[in-house]
Amino acid sequence: MSLAGEIYYRLCSRRVGHSCARFVAGAARRLGVAPRDFAPVLALDLDHAALKGLLQLWPQIHWSSGDGMMPVDQLLAVYRLAVNWPASGDTVELGAWVGLTTCYLATACRVRGEGKVYAVDTFAGTREGDTTYQSVERFGGSTFDAFTDQVRRAGVSDLVEPLVGFTAEVCESYSGKAIRLLLIDADHSFEGVRADFEHWSSYVAPGGLIVFHDYLMHDVARFVDAHVRTNPDYDMLPGEVVPNVMAVTKKAGTVACLPRDEKALARARASHQKVTVR
């Protein structure tokens, strides 16, 4: 580890050091001299427990995005929601790629002391129908080994359950608790986001979050704006937390129907179809 990294870890592992570093970073930001998109500085805004989670993660997985697909500011925004949002339950990630976001979500579970992450992916780089990410070839055609390796290095294997398959099929056998945070980041076509929302939103706990990544993509925004904003079961809160990350809350008074509640689930999905399909 570099000397700067060593100082950062030592300083920020203490509450008082964290406060000082936060003060200096805030001043640097106001003067316009803070480095942009640099995780150690951006993370200083987190509360101490949340930052400590990252201080355990980062020696195992470097704070740069590496092979992950989410830029650092968005990754931290998702982590902040995962660690601070008050709802209880498990976390489901649709679209895990090589597990970078998974590790942050699992770290949030560790910091909170509850729940685990179900990471759903074909691990074959599938998107928008049956096309594949060219970069999956770099991983020998499957990202599964890179995913499990990264999760193991992060020390969160006990908190992560990979579910291999298409998101719309795997949902039938979901065995976790009601979902406190559902991250939708798989197929970004309009139909893909619609299918993921319809198949998985019934499992979200009242008060739970649905986070749409890549909201800046036209189809993602088109779906959210046309069919989630108008859906009476959701509040547009907390809204766009950083550009490209949009989160909504399932209202209190709604219900979570898990696959084991077959009849209730069929009813919930039928009522969704009315709201969301055009």
Ligand SMILES: C[S@@+](CC[C@H](N)C(=O)[O-])C[C@H]1O[C@@H](n2cnc3c(N)ncnc32)[C@H](O)[C@@H]1O
């Ligand atoms: C944008 S990447 C996820 C990136 C990851 N969340 C991150 O930030 O590092 C999308 C992933 O979704 C997966 N995927 C796309 N469509 C899918 C589908 N219908 N079912 C399962 N996985 C899918 C791809 O294999 C790919 O790994």
